[in-house]
Amino acid sequence: MWVNEILQGHPDRCYEMFRMEKHLFRRLCATLVDLGLKKSKKMGVEEMVGMFLNTVGHGVGNRMIQERFQHSGETVYRNFHKVLAACLNLSKANIKPLDPLFQRCHSKIQNDPRYWPFFKDAIRAIDGTHVPCVVSVADQIKFIKRKGYATQNVMAVCDWNMCFTFVIAGWEGMAHDARVFDNAISTPSMHFPHPPPGKYYLVDYGYPTLNGYLGPYRCERYHLPDFRQVAGFANNNEFIQAEDESVEVQEEDIDIGEASSSNLPESSRQMQRVRDTIRDQLVNHIN
Incomplete structure (x- = not known):
């Protein structure tokens, strides 16, 4: 009754309770049925999915779901894992x-x-x-x-x-x-x-920096809080331009790191060359 009340009520209630709009909720139920989710004698698919979404969307435990849906702990546990298994099948396709x-x-x-x-x-x-x-x-x-x-x-x-x-x-x-x-x-x-x-x-x-996996330079500021602490950047969120002195310092530091990377495997050196090429292109573009 509570799930039906939510689905027939104001759209905001459905989103707040299930973290999902009404049409998406019904579409998800239909999709999970196609993937093997079946209703039980005492619980329909919509109630199963609503119980599952209410649990994962709000981080509540089994006892809270028992009180909300008026089912035993064993029933909540069993049907939660039924929906979870169907969602895992859904993940493979998406x-x-x-x-x-x-x-x-x-x-x-x-x-x-x-x-x-x-x-x-x-x-x-x-x-x-x-x-x-x-x-x-x-x-x-x-x-x-x-x-x-x-x-x-x-x-x-x-x-x-x-x-x-x-x-x-x-x-x-x-x-x-x-x-x-x-x-x-x-x-x-x-x-x-x-x-x-x-x-x-x-x-x-x-x-690890392997062939096909490009990592950042170490000891460089990449996270937003670090950007906000530096006055040399024009924007708090992204590196658009830098003063000539800071660019020179970065290049000197990188050269030191390159000198110590001669013992790395060829795949790592290859990705370092890709990273250096991107760095040079960005610096030239900024200048």
């Missing part, structure tokens, strides 16, 4: 590149003079994040790292439409980003979309 061969350059890169032609071969961006999780007391130690509470280390790939094209979750919080990255690209069953020759992902400095 979390993937729209252009698996990466033949087209995205309009966000191609039509923006700040990025074109410097990043014309960049196809996606890879980064990691820590998501809070609940684990048993015996496993908590390996899930607690710098955050001070139990987390999962999640690696995600995002395209220029801000859509996820690959996600790997479940690694404990103490796992290094490079370990998660290596597991993703080296496990065939993960179906990781490897970059074709000449293309590359933009990665965080926590990941």
